[in-house]
Every structure is written in C-alpha cells, then in structure tokens.
Amino acid sequence: MNQxxxxxxxxxxHGRALAAGLFAVAVGLLAxxxxxxxxxxxxxxxxxxxxxxxxxxxxPDVGAGFSNFTGKxxxxxxxxxxxxLNNSGSLASAAGMTLAVAGAPANALTDGSxxxxxxxxxATQCSVTWTLVSGSCAGTTTTLLAxxxxxxLSGGVALSNIPALAAATGQVGHVQISLGLTxxxxxxxxxxxxKTIQGLSTTLTYTFTEQQRTGITTNQ
Amino acid sequence: MKHHTHSHARRTATPVAVxxxxxxxxxxxxxGAARTAGQATGTSSVTSGTWAATAASTSFVFTAGSGxxxxxxxxxxxxxxxxxxxxxxxxxxxxxxxxxxxxxCRSPWRGRTCTGGGARVLRVGARRPTATGTSTVVxxxxxxxxxxxxxxxxxxxxxxxxxxxxxxxxxxxxSIVTNQ
Numbered sequence: 465m466n467q468x469x470x471x472x473x474x475x476x477x478h479g480r481a482l483a484a485g486l487f488a489v490a491v492g493l494l495a496x497x498x499x500x501x502x503x504x505x506x507x508x509x510x511x512x513x514x515x516x517x518x519x520x521x522x523x524p525d526v527g528a529g530f531s532n533f534t535g536k537x538x539x540x541x542x543x544x545x546x547x548x549l550n551n552s553g554s555l556a557s558a559a560g561m562t563l564a565v566a567g568a569p570a571n572a573l574t575d576g577s578x579x580x581x582x583x584x585x586x587a588t589q590c591s592v593t594w595t596l597v598s599g600s601c602a603g604t605t606t607t608l609l610a611x612x613x614x615x616x617l618s619g620g621v622a623l624s625n626i627p628a629l630a631a632a633t634g635q636v637g638h639v640q641i642s643l644g645l646t647x648x649x650x651x652x653x654x655x656x657x658x659k660t661i662q663g664l665s666t667t668l669t670y671t672f673t674e675q676q677r678t679g680i681t682t683n684q
Numbered sequence: 685m686k687h688h689t690h691s692h693a694r695r696t697a698t699p700v701a702v703x704x705x706x707x708x709x710x711x712x713x714x715x716g717a718a719r720t721a722g723q724a725t726g727t728s729s730v731t732s733g734t735w736a737a738t739a740a741s742t743s744f745v746f747t748a749g750s751g752x753x754x755x756x757x758x759x760x761x762x763x764x765x766x767x768x769x770x771x772x773x774x775x776x777x778x779x780x781x782x783x784x785x786x787x788x789c790r791s792p793w794r795g796r797t798c799t800g801g802g803a804r805v806l807r808v809g810a811r812r813p814t815a816t817g818t819s820t821v822v823x824x825x826x827x828x829x830x831x832x833x834x835x836x837x838x839x840x841x842x843x844x845x846x847x848x849x850x851x852x853x854x855x856x857x858x859s860i861v862t863n864q
Binding site: 518519520521522527528529530531532533535536537538539540541542543544545546547549551553555557558573583596597598599643645647648649650651652653654655656661662663664665666667668669670671672673674675676678679 | 719720721722723724725726727728729730731732733734735736737738739742758760761762763847848849850851852853856857858859860861862863864
C-alpha cells in the first residue's frame, strides 16, 4: 500500500516536467519563426513572351492543284499540277525542304517492282504564276527536283533551291509538279508481261516538310 | 515473409520513382530543344492504260491450191496505238517451196480486195521462215483491223504462225501532256 502511495506523486512530477519541456520547445519554435519571418524579403519581376508559328500551306496556283487524273496514262505521258507553297506562319523556316511521295495502294507504278518502269515525279518553281493552258512559265524557272522514280520518294528527299522558295515568312513558291510514266514493256498476243505497270491505279500523297529556323538566343 | 516482400518492393519502387521523376523533369527540356516542322500534303490519283493487240487466229494451214486466209486483230488495250508489230513463222517440209505475204486492212477483206485502206506487212516463206513487220494500220481500243495471209506459192503443206506485239512506248499513241 505504501509503495502505491509513493508512486503517484512521482508520476505527477514526471508529467509536470514533460509539460514544461513541451512548453519550452513551443515557445522556442515560435520565437525562431518570428525572427525568421522578420528576415524574409520578396522581389518580383515580369516579362511577356509569345511563341511563333510555323505553317506551310499548299493551295492551287493555277488550275485545280492536286487532283485526280481521269485519263489513262501511257508511257511518256506527263500530268502537271500547279500549286503554291506558302510559309504562312510567323517563323522563318530553315533552309531546305523535303518532299515525300507515297502511293496507296502500292503497286508496280510506285514500288519499283518492275525495273526501269513506273511513275516519276519532278518539281519546278516559277518566279511568277504558271500559265495553265501551255504549262509554261513567263518568268524564271528553277528545278527543285529532277524526274525521280516514286519508288525512291517514300522516305522523302531534299528539294533543291528551297531558300529561294518558302524560307522567309510569307514567301510563296509557284511550283509545277509533274507526274510521268516510264514504260518499256511489250505485250505479246494481247498478253502483258507477268510483271507489268499496265492497268494499275494508285493515289499519290505528296508531303512537303519544312523545319523551323534554328533557335535564337537573345540577351537584353 | 509477406512483410519482407513489401519492404523489398518499397526498396525497388524508390529508385524507380526517382528515375521517373528525372524523366519528368528532363522531358520538357528535350521537347524544348526539338524543332518544329511544318507540313503540307496533297493527293492525286492516277491510272495507267494498257496496250495490247490480239489476233483472233494465230495459226494458218496452207496446202497446194489454198486461197488466202483472214483474221481480225483487235486492240484489246485501253490506249490508242501507233503501230503493231507482227512476227510470222512458216513451217513445212524441208526443201519445199512456199511463200506468203501478210497484208493489213482497216475493214474486213472482200476476197483479195481491201476497201478501207491497207498495206503489206511482211513476206514469209521457205527461204525466210521467220519474218517481222510493223503495220500502222491499227485499230482504236475495242475495234479491229483485218489481216490477210495470202499465199504466193505453196508447193508443200505449210503452216504460218502469226504473233502480235505491242512495244511501249514506240507502238503506243504519242505521249500527252496534261495541265490541270
């Protein structure tokens, strides 16, 4: 019993000591926070910035622009369309532009499966608008792409002389896209060769790609 | 054991989370370094034609006293033609005498008379068993011209075999430039 009576005051003493300790820590923290707050300063500045745009647009120059040819092509035929390539964004493009041409469905017209035969594409720029009736240029012509088999264009090729085409903002290139058919095969007794370019259809997708100008570091 | 597994999982997850955090932090930097590309596309569909000439008959048998034999040659392609090449082969007993001429006519033959305009294509026989010739008497797609194999001399039974060939681009219509 006596032992029990001695234990209670001892616990009370421990509780008081713990409470006093916690109080002291709390006061210390508050005091420190107050001192720290008193030492904090703030400074602000603002700047505005706008991002540019890089837009390459393709519109008819004269005629229908990219469209479907209704006639059946013979070897040596040429189908021309006339388009405007316009850098209509607010950013200049880097020098250089690529053209990729893919056929769907892929067949002997486009996949190179008949050696020496198939469709070819060439591109020529005119310094002024093309004349549709004659397919002629009253200004100066610049070759962007010599006749190239479509079978080699699926991955894209670099066009020549692009800095003068649509590198600067707002600049327009008047471009003639010529589609040709090369064929040297013989039909015997009414039968074409086993591998033939005859009687095939495909839809060609032309993709022009430009890259933005290189990044600029401005110090001001 | 279960608890141990969780601890292991936590130990593994921590570096993964750190790595993910680094990727998230670095990704905007990489995107910022990439340059923007502008693209424009256009489409155009196209169909190629076919070029072919088909003879209704390709084998002609002649004996002594035989008269001329005719056959139609049809443009079975979709393109107009400038010319058709023919190859004729005469086969008969060795040493025999035989000779033939092949003629083309725009309209069906009336005996030995061509009323629509025609021309001689080639001459073939024992002395020249294989001969080739080109005719500019050609049909439009779906139509026919008419060949006549006319014996000049038939001393022994002889078979004349005829083959047509349309070679591109020489025999196909002149090329066309389309602007649209």
